[in-house]
Amino acid sequence: xxxxxxxxxxxxxxxxxxxxxxxxLCPVQTEEQAVAxxxxxRAMHRKATHNCYAYILRENNTVRHSDDGEPxxxxxxxxxxxxxxxxxxxxxxxxxxxxxxILLGAGGLVRAYTKxxxxxxxxxxxxxxxxxAQVDITVDYGLYGxxxxxxxxxxxxxxxxDFADNVRITVFIREENAEKLRDKLVDSCNGNIDVKIAQKxxxxxxxNK
Numbered sequence: 001x002x003x004x005x006x007x008x009x010x011x012x013x014x015x016x017x018x019x020x021x022x023x024x025l026c027p028v029q030t031e032e033q034a035v036a037x038x039x040x041x042r043a044m045h046r047k048a049t050h051n052c053y054a055y056i057l058r059e060n061n062t063v064r065h066s067d068d069g070e071p072x073x074x075x076x077x078x079x080x081x082x083x084x085x086x087x088x089x090x091x092x093x094x095x096x097x098x099x100x101x102i103l104l105g106a107g108g109l110v111r112a113y114t115k116x117x118x119x120x121x122x123x124x125x126x127x128x129x130x131x132x133a134q135v136d137i138t139v140d141y142g143l144y145g146x147x148x149x150x151x152x153x154x155x156x157x158x159x160x161x162d163f164a165d166n167v168r169i170t171v172f173i174r175e176e177n178a179e180k181l182r183d184k185l186v187d188s189c190n191g192n193i194d195v196k197i198a199q200k201x202x203x204x205x206x207x208n209k
Contacts (some may be wrong), residue, residue: 021112135196
């Protein structure tokens with residue numbers, strides 16, 4: 001199963017009619033981690049007017065959101081909607097607000113909390129995770145030039161290349177395509193290539209694009 005998440009915690013901030021909004025986004029895998037992140041932000045901003053949040057987890061398909069004192073539906077749901085529309089999971093977003101003395105109204109609040117979450121997402125490094133196979137390849141130099149296009153056709157990501165007596169290459173490919181890749185490599189090199197499917201693992205296909 002493929003899913004999108006983020007690589008590391010990030011933040012973004014802006015001011016709207018003298019209210020400061022700070023959006024925080026953090027990778028989490030359990031509800032305990034999400035709650036701990038919310039409490040961490042609250043502790044950082046004890047004097048803030050509101051610390052509104054939303055999180056989405058693969059674990060038990062968990063979704064939670066909170067307006068933290070803002071009018072109902074103006075903060076937690078907009079934050080959640082940003083995460084949902086971006087297709088993110090295993091993430092927690094907290095948008096902190098320091099009230100600046102000017103009321104924004106319900107529509108203004110929805111726009112501000114949406115922007116707070118979206119700005120944080122835009123600052124994040126996105127990971128496209130999928131179950132993958134690590135494939136270890138050994139081939140002669142004379143056949144090496146044939147491989148790059150095959151890797152591209154199968155969306156296989158080169159992890160490491162070692163140029164010694166021959167060429168040793170480690171690639172990562174979506175698990176369901178591993179056998180097809182092996183067959184294509186063997187066929188293209190007339191059997192003069194060694195291809196081993198080494199292990200199965202979660203891999204970030206957003207890297208090395």
